[in-house]
Every structure is written in structure tokens, then in C-alpha cells.
Amino acid sequence: MSKIMTTQEAITRFVNDGDFLFIGGYICRPPFAAIHEIIRQKKKDLTVVRSNTADDFDMLIGAGCVKRFICTFISLGLYGLARCFRRSIEKGIPHKIEIEEYTNLSLPLMLMAGALGMPFVPVKDMVGTDLMKIKSFMGDNKYKFIDSPFDGSPVMLVPALNPDVAIIHVQQADEEGNAQMWGIGGDCKWGANAAKKVIVSCERIVSREVVGKDPSRTIVPGFKVVAVTEEPFGAHPGYTPGFYDVDFSFGYLYQQASNTVEGFQAFLDEWVFGVKNRTEYINHYIQKFGYEQFKKLWAKFDYSYPVSYAY
């Protein structure tokens, strides 16, 4: 059964106000087409989760879509601290989000536990630090500290997470949603498999036969997927290995814009509300910066050797 639809339809049908969302990717494959659509549809009261985050989550926070954020790290990397996130926490603009803080070890393992159907998972980090003292909306369920039933040594347990919806961007998927990814993985595979429903955004839709030529690359099986959207350049200004590079100058543009509330609003008006979909976004990019600049982002070709699964 084909699950191919537009991003607009996928977000309308499968993302509700108040949902708990995993959004995959960090610089590598952030699903920006879907993120912009969430902002366009003015979804609100979302709980969002991912390990390392950047401009993508900052934008959702600045646009007022986020109520709660299960986080480890947010910054604009090379361009410094995340402006909308800081305004929210320091000044309550547009409102103060609630944050529950973990680390890049504990949070991925909480998603893994969710994917594996485990109630919680022991972790060896966070102990002895102020991360234990700060508890927000998860309260005493942020973690539990016990003596190991096996050898009596102290063990921290953190709860499994099962988001309502995961949104990921991958290189290719078939019409049923078998999603194939390569390159830096972050917590994408576990976050997607922990969720009850998965929206797969991809650079290209391929046939089931193409998927079957290299099935080890599939990170989410079609049966978990509710929507497949084809969004070339869907991760811009992030990158997709084999397709296009990071757009550093656009990252700078976002940082400059998000320095002020007015600048951030103007950015949204131009790049999110000012376009109907990703095609218009790319066209606007080309009109504004020129085709040469757009073409500079394209990846070179450097194919791996073909693999054979034959017997």
C-alpha cells in the first residue's frame, strides 16, 4: 500500500497539538521540510525530543510550537548559542518552555529502551552532578537511583521514551516506508523505532526492488511508517550525505536573523510563511542567491563499490 503523500498532508493527518515528537537528524539530515510545515500549520503544545539539536529545534521554539523539550544540547555550532532557546529560557519569549535535561549517552539509551519495549535502562553517566538536582516535568521519574539487585553497587535508571510520532529525513524510501539511510546516525534509528508512528521524509522515493538490493541500509521497516514524503533538499540548510553539503552561509543568515525577535519573525515570514511548500522554498532560494550558489551545495559523486547479497 502506498503511503506517499505531501508533507502538508502528513503533518495535518499525523501531528496533533500536544503530541510528543521525536525529530531526527543533527546537521546531518534534519527534516527541515517537515519542521517548516509544523510551523506553518501552527502546531502547539508539542513535547519534542532529540539528543544534540541546533537551528531546527531553535526555530520550533521561537515559533511557539514547543511546550516541553527533552534535551541534551542546543546551539548554533560555529555561530554560537541558540538565540530563540535563550530568549525562551531567559526572558519567556514567546513563552518559557519547560526543559528536562539528559546527556548524549542517557537520552539515546532512553530512546533505545523505548524501541526495545524495555521500561527503563541503566546508565553510568549523570551521577554526582547537578543534572541529578534539576527535575522538571518528569519530576521524580526523571531517574531513579538504586542498588543493583545483582551486586549491590549504585545504579542510575532512566525511563524509556515512546514518542507519539517520529519524523526523520533519509536518503531514500519506498512507497511503503522502508527507509534507507547512510552516514552519521545520531539517535535517528532508535528515536524512529521508539515512536508509535513514523513520518519518513526522503530525498528520493525508490522502488521496493531498489530497497531489496541493499536491505542492510534500512533503519525503519515500512510497517511502522504512516507517511512517506519526497522532499529533495528537504534537510537544507543541513546536509544529506551523497546529496548536498551544509549551507554555512544560510546558517549565518539564520543566526543574524534570530538575534532579535523582529529578525526571527521576518525570517519565518520569508522562508516559512512566505512559501507554500519545499518547492517554493527552493525556488525562493535560487531567486535570492542564484543558481550557482544553489549548485555549489550539490554533493560530488563518490560511489561505494556495489555490494552483492546473492548466494
Place this chain on the structure above:
Amino acid sequence: MSEHPNDYIKPELMACCGAREIQDGDIVIVGTGFPTMSANIARYTHAPNAKLMQESGVYDARPLRPALSVGDPCLNPGAAMIGGLVDVMGMFLQGGWIDVGFLAGSQVDKYGNINTTVIGDYNAPKSRLPGSGGANPIGSLAKKVLIISLHDTRHMAEKVDFITTPGYIDGPGSREKWGLPANTGPSVIITNKAVLRFDKTTKVAYLESYHPDTSVDEVVKLTPWKLEVSDNVHETEPPRAEELKALREILDPFRMIKIYEKRGYV
């Protein structure tokens, strides 16, 4: 006896100090900037078999330009293995395989605790910082942790505003009490003025060497805790010719390291 060209800048000296902490065959988890430069200087000089990892999931990358984040596109082609956070932070770091971790912080204290969460009160922050990311698990679980810091009273403290990443926490016995693995913890603080190590008994950072343009007195004055001075205190060895050659000719031909001068590493 090595040659020591005298045209180096301070960030180059700091990168070389980091490199000298790495032994051949070490598995090193790096972020961007100093850690990558240090680990690569080591690879091109005394530690050809050291292997680098990024927390995002990359092992033994072969980047053709300096990586600007742990998710940088240039880390993909040529790597020996790419997985994700569960692979590197879970299987390799928590699994106990990482020899060296590099950390930087907005604030570091005398026990090597690091703050990357908040300046001021957590609930009413003066400045909200990015958060732990991979820093806390690296500080908790890497066998040897190298800390990079600016040497002034803003970036160093008797006690950090918020312990994001554990050094020796409250002092002797703290890491053991919390069940952190034996023989882990911060090993050195490399600043733009000096190299500090941790006293085996008190777990407080003391002065091991001061950089060529400064002095014991200056470093003591700039340090916000009562800085003990090693009996063997000496001037930091300047960058060796072969270290600078690796850095300038292979690793950083565009001298991007100069941006650290603008950030105060002078």
C-alpha cells in the same frame, strides 16, 4: 633534541600540549577545534596508531577539511565505521573502550568539574548555555580527560555555578562514592597560560608548567583558587618543529586555528 621555531601562536602551543597527552594506540573521543587538532598532531608525530571517534557515530574519519561540528559532512566519506550515538557513547564509551576524552567548558573549577549549562541561578539564568551534550558521559567514563580553558576568573572558578560534567566532584572519594569507573577522571587542564594537573591526594588542580610568555606569579594571580605549585614547575615546552609542520601543512593549511586568538586564547 627538538627544534622549537618561535613564530607560533598560543592556540598552536595549546594544541601541542594536548597532543603530548595522547599515547600511541589511544582511542580518543573528540569534538571540534582543539581536540581534533591535538589528536591529529599526535597521530602525525608520536602516536600514529591513535584512533579518533566523534560522539555522533563516527570512527576513524578521514576528513579533507576541518570538521566544524561532530555532525560535519566531511566526517562521512572515508571513515572506518559510522553508526550513531548508541554505538559510540554506548558501546564504546560506556563499554569502557575510550582512553582519552577532550572537553572544554564555559567554566571549570579546581576539581575539574565543568559547567556548560548555565551562568547564574538555574531557574533564573544570567546566561543559558547549550547543555551537556556528550560532555557529561565523556567526563564520567573516559579513562583520561583533558580540559581546555581560558585562564581567567570568568572561565575558572573555585566552584562552578553548575556541575554539568563531573571532575573530582567534591574532592577525594567522590567519583568512587557515585560508582564512576575506577581510574577515570580529569588528567590535565590546558589553558592559554599554563598546564595544570590534579594532585593525587587532594584532587585539586596544581601548576605543572607555565607558558613561555608568563610566569608562576602571573598564573597564580589569574587562578581563582589557591594554586599549589609543583616542585618541578617549569616553562611549557614550546611547539616542536614536527608538531607545527603537521598542524600547518597537513591539518590546518588555512590556519583556521587563528580564530581562537579572537576568542581570547592569547
